[in-house]
Amino acid sequence: MERKKVPIWLIAISILMPTSFSALATTATNVAIPHISGYFAATADEAKWIVTSYMVANACLILLSGWLEQLFGRKTFIKICISIFTLGALICTFAPSLNIMVLGRFIQGVGGGPMTPISQTVLLSAFPPDKKGVAMSLFGFAVMVCAILGPSFGGFLVDNLNWHYIYSVNIPIGILSFILVTKFIEDYKPSSKNIKIDFVGMTALILWLISMQIVLDKGQQYNWFDCGWICWLSGFSLVTLSFLIIWEIENKNSFMKVRLFKDRNFFIGTVISTAVSMVVFTTMYLAPQFIQNVLGYTAFLSGLSMAPRVISCVIMLIAIPHLMRIYDSRLLIAIGFFFLGLSTFLYTNVNLAVSFWHVSLPNILLGIGVILTFIPISALALGTLPKDQLANGASLHNFCKTIGVAIVVSMSSTIVARHSQMHQSYLVDNLSNYNLTFQHKMTGWIHTFMSVSKANAYAYKQMIVQSTLMAYVDTFAIVALLAFVLIPLPFFMSKSK
Secondary structure (H helix, E strand, C coil), rough: CCCCCCCHHHHHHHHHHHHHHHHHHHHHHHHHHHHHHHCCCCCCHCCCCHHHHHHHHHHHHHHHHHHHHHHHCCCCCCCCHHHHHHHHHHHHCCCCHHHHHHHHHHHHHHEEEEEEHHHHHHHHHCCHHHHHHHHHHHHHHHHHHHHHHHHHHHHHHHHHHCCHHHHCHHHHHHHHHHHHHHHHCCEEECCCCCCCCCCHHHHHHHHHHHHHHHHHHCCCCHHCCCCCCCHHHHHHHHHHHHHHHHHHHHHHCCCCHHHHHHCCHHHHHHHHHHHHHHHHHHHHHHHHHHHCCCCCCCCCHHHCCCHHHHHHHHHHHHHHHHHHHHHHHHHHHHHHHHCCCCCCHHHHHCCCCHHHCCCCCCCHHHHHHHHHHHHHHHHHHHHCCHHHHHHHHHHHHCCCCHHHHHHHHHHHHHHHHHHHHHHHHHHHCCCCCHHHHHHHHHHHHHHHHCCCHHHHHHHHHHHHHHHHHHHHHHHHHHHHHHHHCCCCCCHHCCCCC
């Protein structure tokens, strides 16, 4: 008996539900970082492992997803990914310590990493040729909008319930997704059973990622290269990366097709996409912490301030196909970088009395810049690759973006910490009895608090807040400069046909 054909909208819902919630959980965590670190009595440096552990696992599995799909078959592999992601959410929900929390996020990354590339494959396979554009629009809308809504969603849960619900909400979604995939997704099994495994390359990749991330996350805590084991681990990470590149170039059965970087469009496009991801995720990671810790907003208001970018993203998603038909994609990417740089630069004009709308405005411009860069660059970067290498190119492209995000989270946190200390050393010179302005302020505080010690504590607190504000401003300025410097780069790519 012939099986009844499944409606494509059911297939789309079945595969996009776990993919979108994977994206949602990633960005919703950013707004909850201050609450999670307080819950576990952890420092900001320790809490960022919650983000970076997910990104490292995510990056590793993105590269391995094609091979694993061939090994298990598409349907089985999707169900395994959903099960692992749900298990990670369960561990995060009931984690008794920060270490268990980081383990849960790592497991979530293992399950969530392959969902993005495999959902694209499922949608392109299910939709007819004349509706491929609709399939990719649904994918882009589900992933991008959910990622952007993450901070608002997470802030609402944190303020009205608690941060555990960011992860517990994924448990019923995971179970429902597993049922839908079992019922509606058609299985695809590889024709060849002789699948060769690149164990050496995979081992080198895992060792490099783990050692690199330990260095990035622990470097600030142990004063970087003043620490012996940080130096040794950095050297080990560099050696494993060099070995990985050479091995993948020379090995015929490599899973990481490094030779694809010989294509100029793919190389420059991957650099641009990685830079865009770094700029965007810096704002999505640092802005909620800045708004909560410095400006004193609640988690929900912090997430709500980032919600306007959803409006601009949706409008641009509708407009971008028409713009790409009319204008050169390279010009659109350059304009997108300008909007990214401008939106991030606007964060450098903030102060402790800034309004809610002043914080929200940069996010509208950021949403425009994200779509103007991400959509055209994907077409340009992958458009010149051979058709049989598109899947490998897409995996490598996404891998580099994820690694860039993992690096920028660690480096931006380091810049904030270091520059905060630097500004403190400058500002403390003003807390002197020889400074008439300080004397006048101090007299007023002593009368207000009726205590010299309380007045001194208040002065010290104000100095810490001001130095932290300046550190965030410095970090946003560096990221804005990166976006502006990269404006000419798209024009080094070949024009798309």
